[in-house]
Amino acid sequence: MTETDEFYVERCLDGHPDDFRHLVRRYQPVLLAHLAGKLGQRDRAEEAAQEAFVRAYFNMDKLKKPGVFLAWLLGIADNVVKEQQRAELIRRKRESVRAFCEEASQPELSQDYALEAAIASLPEAHRTVILLRYYGGLPCSEIAKKLDTPLGTVTKTLSRAYTLLRDSLQRQTASEVRA
């Protein structure tokens, strides 16, 4: 698992579809965290992650710079989220009448939905560092390399992300208490 993203992308394009597995393994937690925060339910996040990976695979030849695989993957995931939300909206409208009569079943929340939602609400730069560090398992030095920024900037962004996350989590708790 020490090869670069670019290496595996090229491998897939050269007809080794099974090497896509390495990219899935590498970015599955990042993608799930990214999606869970936006979608809230674990099974829907999983579904969207699968869809995003599959779409990424079949569109790999459109990826111009294999080095930016993750950013590109997250972009695809965002599109999947939008589509799912749109479909969900239509479904709800259709079912709104029925919903009056039935008790809606409680969807299974992600294990730490509060945290994932807080991550989803971070500004992009901060979110990226948090995702890569704790969900992609990269040390700060690797993140600096990947984002092509100085290490100092990464640690500063990370510090700031902690503060923002904590604030966001506190706000959530506060609103739950009020509710």
Added chain:
Amino acid sequence: MNCTECKELLVTNLEGLLNDSQKQAVKEHLDTCEACRAELRSLQALRERLIGNGKSLAQNSVEDNVMNRIIREQNTRLKSVAQAGAGLRIRRLIMRNSVVKIAVAAAVVLVALGAWSLWSGTQSSVALADVLVKVEQIQSFLYKMTMHMTGRIQGSIPLDTSVSGSVLIANEHGMRMDMSTTDPNSGVDLEQQMYMLPQRKLMMIVMPKLKKYTRVELDESMFAKMRKQNNDPRMLIRQILDCRYQELGRSVIDGVEVEGFQTTDPTYAGNALGDVDVKIWVDVQTQLPIRMDMKIQVGEEMQMEGTLHDFQWDVPVGVEEFNPVLPEDFTAGPGDGMKIPAMTEETGVKGLKLYAGFTGEYPAELNMMTLMQKAKDFRDSQTPEGQKLREAFEQAKTTEEKSNVLLEAMMPVQMLGGFYATLVQEQKEPAYYGKVVQPGDVAAVLLRWKTGENEYRVIFGDLHAETVDADTLAKLEAALPK
């Protein structure tokens, strides 16, 4: 250090990225400040929560589901050609992957050359001497070719490629193949002309639709051999007479009475291909071939079935047919400018050394197509050589440069296959023991061939070479591990 300064460093501290003096300063401040200690505890708790959540998401089984879906969808996409963009990915694969393209082209050329040698060497009640006389008089000929290749590339990508075209051979000028290639699965639709131009020592491939060309310089000795073979079919006949073949008797094709012959001898085309089954039909009246049917296993993964037909003899040939013109907007494609060295002992040893460097062992067999398949995976090699190749590959900017890096790396291994095929063709009694000989073994015979009466050339496991007599060779070979 005050509280603001300290708080700024706490996350970096948790990440273990502070230097010793910073660490010391933070520690000293924390020892005296409860507020900052509380801050640290809170950050630490958040950090653990992040790590824990990350771990729990990593245990998810998205991976298998994704891979299963990809395989399923790939198969349905391949089946329904009508679906827009179905073969997009694989088209790119085949277009980009010059190695596959060259493998296909090489296979076609080998067959074309093999066809040339087989028909000239047919012995039967259709009097061999008469065929010989005919052949000697013929200065040029033309035939049509239809081929269908099936199988898999790299074990997973299905191949369903049709090649049709014509081949023109003129003693004075060389050979020209006009081919069009289609593959309904991948949407490949390729036109290309291939030239072998002995006078310019050049092999050239032109792809008009893509506006690309590739020029490869071949060693003089290769063309010298080609010229000799083209000009003196008796050489080939002597060679072919050692190919086992059987007579198929008389039959009628397109209203013409013919006599058929068949060979399944693997030494046909110098062992460069796998199993072969080639039938040739000779016109009883003119005693010239009118059709060839072939079924050939190419390497481990590709099968080729095809027919050569519509032979025309002594067709008028214009010089311009062998003088490809490259319009200004055509650009160099993969492999352009490469030189193919002579297939000598030196290139053979170089290929063995390179292969062992990448894989830690010698190839199990020296079949050209299998070697090419294996050489494609050099990029995955975990050896320093593999690392170097990957670096060169990543540094190359364009697709063309990337292909050239791979082609250059594979060249000596292909030449090794070519060298062995030459030894087989020239009946030099080659034998190869790569399955049992380890790199570095000073005493074990790795490859040998006959160089003269009671004289053999031997390449040993450590790649030094010696010339020995038959007795010595027998002893050396008896000592080989089973």
